[in-house]
Each structure stands twice: as structure tokens, then as C-alpha cells.
Amino acid sequence: MTIVPFTGELFGPRIESRESLSARLANGVSRLMRQRRLERLIGSDPLALDPRVQPTRRALGYSHVYAADDSGEVERWLQSPACLAAQAPVDVCQRAMDQFHRFLETGSEVRQHEFLATVTKLLEMGHHTELDGRACFVIPHVGRVDGYAPHSTTWLNARAQGWAGSLFARAHQVGGDVRFADAAVCAVRPCMVTIERGGVRDREHTGELFYEKHALAGQTRHVLSGFLSALLAIWDVARATGDRDAHSAFDEGVAALRTKVLSSFDNGTTSLYDQSGDRRTTSRGVIYTWIHARQLLALSRITHDKRFVRWAERWGDYSTSPTHRMIAMALSPGDPKRAASEMARAS
Numbered sequence: 001m002t003i004v005p006f007t008g009e010l011f012g013p014r015i016e017s018r019e020s021l022s023a024r025l026a027n028g029v030s031r032l033m034r035q036r037r038l039e040r041l042i043g044s045d046p047l048a049l050d051p052r053v054q055p056t057r058r059a060l061g062y063s064h065v066y067a068a069d070d071s072g073e074v075e076r077w078l079q080s081p082a083c084l085a086a087q088a089p090v091d092v093c094q095r096a097m098d099q100f101h102r103f104l105e106t107g108s109e110v111r112q113h114e115f116l117a118t119v120t121k122l123l124e125m126g127h128h129t130e131l132d133g134r135a136c137f138v139i140p141h142v143g144r145v146d147g148y149a150p151h152s153t154t155w156l157n158a159r160a161q162g163w164a165g166s167l168f169a170r171a172h173q174v175g176g177d178v179r180f181a182d183a184a185v186c187a188v189r190p191c192m193v194t195i196e197r198g199g200v201r202d203r204e205h206t207g208e209l210f211y212e213k214h215a216l217a218g219q220t221r222h223v224l225s226g227f228l229s230a231l232l233a234i235w236d237v238a239r240a241t242g243d244r245d246a247h248s249a250f251d252e253g254v255a256a257l258r259t260k261v262l263s264s265f266d267n268g269t270t271s272l273y274d275q276s277g278d279r280r281t282t283s284r285g286v287i288y289t290w291i292h293a294r295q296l297l298a299l300s301r302i303t304h305d306k307r308f309v310r311w312a313e314r315w316g317d318y319s320t321s322p323t324h325r326m327i328a329m330a331l332s333p334g335d336p337k338r339a340a341s342e343m344a345r346a347s
Contacts, residue, residue, distance in 0.1 A: 074098035162233030
């Protein structure tokens, strides 16, 4: 009698299904497309913003840092099964903005309906509530954030709140549904509420106001790109609706940036992703230095503040200088081969 060793599977060896293999392959393709998109963006001039963007008109058009080569680009790299299954609010926002851009470029009713359907889905992901006496619309996040301590409660994301408000304002202008108008102004009000009371408002290390991308009480790290993204989106709500709270949230955030906040994110080689305490230069910092430069230049279009232009130019020089890139690679902690690979992909 031949004894077959137990393999740990009650029903024989596990064979990966075709569906699982297909999902893994699709996810890999999506990741590759996302990486190539990032490479293309990093290879371009962060200070050359899209001339189609009208930053002060009440009628909302292209987003402030629109940089797609062609309409539908974002939609394509968000189509992986893993991304569709996760349905993260920021991914839904990006898909809706891409669909809105496609609608602007084609005038197609089909594109308009796609956009409105996606924004309706975004509306269904959140709910109206009261925070610290203010009527708010919130989109709760439940996932754990890499590098943060485990947390069992839901939390808000200032970037997602701002993007949602911006998209709701666009949806109201396109379709006229008053639900979107109300949700737009309520979505940015968590910026007026402290994290301890359920909002996204906090103080960064120099003591200035900051809207938190990861609004986790006691764990905030003050992510600069999240703050700047939120400000640009809040401005959309302010100019489209005239809402007093939206104007206040924008003005107060800009006032904070005019102090020493930006200098606290500069280490002489790149801008820093956050204020987590580690001021070392990393290869990833080159990517976010490019993003920060672009966001600040977009903000300068709105405010006409030359200080933001100067910071954008400084960080733009960082992100494009071969010298700075070599320094960033040399100082990057971790696996040197991985750092070199990341730098090569970003160049």
C-alpha cells in the first residue's frame, strides 16, 4: 500500500483558479500603468501647469493640477480588480474627476452621465452628521494606514473631504441636483473641526493650522501633499458656492502656509513628505517634491502670492536637478539597490 504524504490540503493540492490568476495579472498591469504614469509626470516640468485650468471662475472646469496627456488615463489605471474591489474614496474621486475632464473635452452626454453616476456613488459612501455643532458631510475611512498604530475607529481624510466637496460642486453645476450643493459645503466643514471632535483640523510642529490627510487622534504626521490638495479643493467649493465656512477654511489654511510651515518641510535636498520626525532625504522624497512644487504653483495662481512661487521654484529645482537626485539616492535609508531602482524610475 502506498501512503500519500499529507499536503495540508484536505481536498488535494491547492490549484490557483483562473479567476485568481487573471486578477493578479490585471492588478500587475494596473500597477505598471500607474508607475509609468508617475514616471511621465516626474519627467515633466512641475511648473508648467495646464493652461486650460481657470483657477478663479465660479464655473468649475479642469482641476488645478490636471496633467493627463489624454482623457481616460486615470480611468484605465483604476480598472484593476483589486482597485475596483477596494473602492477607496480617493480612487472614486480620481475616477470622477477623470470622467469630468472627459466630459469637458467631448461634451458627450454619455460622459456626463458617467460622471454624475460616479459622484452619486461618492455621495452614497458618506453621510450627513453634526460635528462640534456644525452640519457636516463625512466620508469615513476604516482601513489601517501603513506605519500607524492599529486603530479601531473610523477616521477622516482632509484630502478626500476636499476632493468630494469639489466634485459635488461640479456635479451640482452640471446636473442641478441640490443634494450635491448641500453636500459640497458640508464636506469641507470638518476642516473647521478639531480631530478630537471628529474633524481634520490640527496643529503641525511649528504650531500652525493644518488639515490632516490621516486624521487619527494622537498620531497625526502632517502630510503636506494632503494639506495642499485639501486647500485647492476647498477653494473650488468656496468660489463655486460662496460659502462662508469654505472661504474661511481656505483663507486660514493659506495664512498658515505664509508663516514658517513650508520651511519646516525643506531639508536642503528635497521637501519632506510629512513631519514624522525623520528629516533624512529619501528617494521617495523626490517624487513628492515634484508634487509639492506643482501644488504650490497652483496655489499661487489663486492667491497671487509670490512666496508660493518662490517655494515652487526651489522645490522644482530640487526635483529636476541630477545632483539632488544623486544625493537623494545616496542618503536614502534601506536597500541601496531598491533606492537606485526607485530613482531610476523617477528620472
